[in-house]
Amino acid sequence: MKRRKILSLLGLALASGGLAVACSNGTTPTATTPQPEPVATTAANPATGEQLVVYSGRNENLVGSLIEQFKTETGIDIQVRYGDTAELAAAILEEGENTPADVFFAQDAGALGALQKADRTAKLPEEILNKVESRYRSPQGEWVGITGRVRTLDYNTDLVQPDEVPQSILELTDPKWEGKIGWAPTNGSFQAFVTALRVSLGEEQTKQWLEGVKANNPKVYAKNTAIVEALSRGEIAVGFVNHYYLEKFKAENPDAPVAHSFPNDVGSLVNVAGVSILENTDRLAESQQFVNFMLSPKAQEYFTQETFEYPLVTGVVATKALTPLSDIKSPEIDLSNLNDLEGTLKLLQETGIL
Incomplete structure (x- = not known):
């Protein structure tokens, strides 16, 4: 080898x-x-x-x-x-x-x-x-x-109305989301998502997006579970997670004010x-x-x-609890091309996110 x-x-x-x-x-x-x-x-x-x-x-x-x-x-x-x-x-x-x-x-x-x-x-x-x-x-x-496994932009339903949820993750660079976003940069699923961003949007646009979200002072968590819990407490308004974390959380906390949203872009990546x-x-x-x-x-x-x-x-x-895959507007990309996580790690370091 x-x-x-x-x-x-x-x-x-x-x-x-x-x-x-x-x-x-x-x-x-x-x-x-x-x-x-x-x-x-x-x-x-x-x-x-x-x-x-x-x-x-x-x-x-x-x-x-x-x-x-x-x-x-x-x-x-x-x-x-x-x-x-x-x-x-x-x-x-x-x-x-x-x-x-x-x-x-x-x-x-x-x-x-x-x-x-x-x-x-x-x-x-x-x-x-x-x-x-x-x-x-x-x-x-x-x-x-x-x-x-679908990436979602989950949101607190007490803080964000359905018509206020971003239709594209690119909207999250808007200053109105400052201090309201949760993400987990060291988590593998988030890094796979950033890799998909690089494949879909290219290096420069992905870098600009990361820097734009970072400028909004997102709250950093170690795992998806912590993001869902923070959403339920109203600590953040929106957060990047895999879909099943909310499903598991809702099984024990059915009244939690958190819901899925599926952006019309790579924010709804199906890995x-x-x-x-x-x-x-x-x-x-x-x-x-x-x-x-x-x-x-x-x-x-x-x-x-x-x-x-x-x-x-x-x-x-x-x-029945899951939104059908046919209703999710996920981009069609060759998932084999998500192998370059080394490049993603470098980009996250360059932008000061890691």
Whole structure:
């Protein structure tokens, strides 16, 4: 594996989850090449293909029971390594052809795109790809979305009337929003959103937007959950989050004065959690069975009911609480191109946001 390809993913690792670094003093974070943790060993040796090995950037609390169902129903011996999506992607590149991983289950499309561009992923069969609308899978057919995650501009309904909610995120540079905005610059989903801005608007316009919002003194939070809670308290009027955080919050606080809005631009980006099969696998049939299982009606309904994510398989209906994807005016972009989180991290540093 060429070291250049490994280093190109370091920005991805820095910009995601717990590895994001807030550089308020203007210094640039440094990084070392991620050292892969050993996969737990059993009597079977993953390197010999006796087990199906899945690297999962999706938390065990979210997908563990579903993976156990797959194991029970298929009889396939499966081993899962859970971790941060970006770290696992970097580990796969570091391990090269010797990686024990057969399948990569990623939290976002950017990591899948990074592995695809490093020639580490295999072409999926058309019968798998065709289960999902083309915009939610790789144009090259090397990864497929399992669930959809929509960026939203949530708002406090006591402070903002529906007709006052911005129709475009570009409106948030208006001085009338000063001190009323909440965002989480160190959060991976926010950084994926900024990456999508760069893809859609270009570097200069994205930089101008970031500087414009920063001039409005937005309140900074560590996570999406904290933004939703702040909205419910009236601490801020609008905030950038993924849609399911409000759904989870409303399940426990149904009277909270917070609602979704879906801007008519990249502010309503639909990203995906998805799967790719590693090109070095010697358990191709079992790997394809795993992908098919995650795209089965049973698994898709599990995600929409338990995690409030959008099912992506045609014919599976999302929970009634969710606005249909067909009603959301999200831009159609190649989600594989969200892999350049290194460039996003640099831009956030240049603008003094990190």
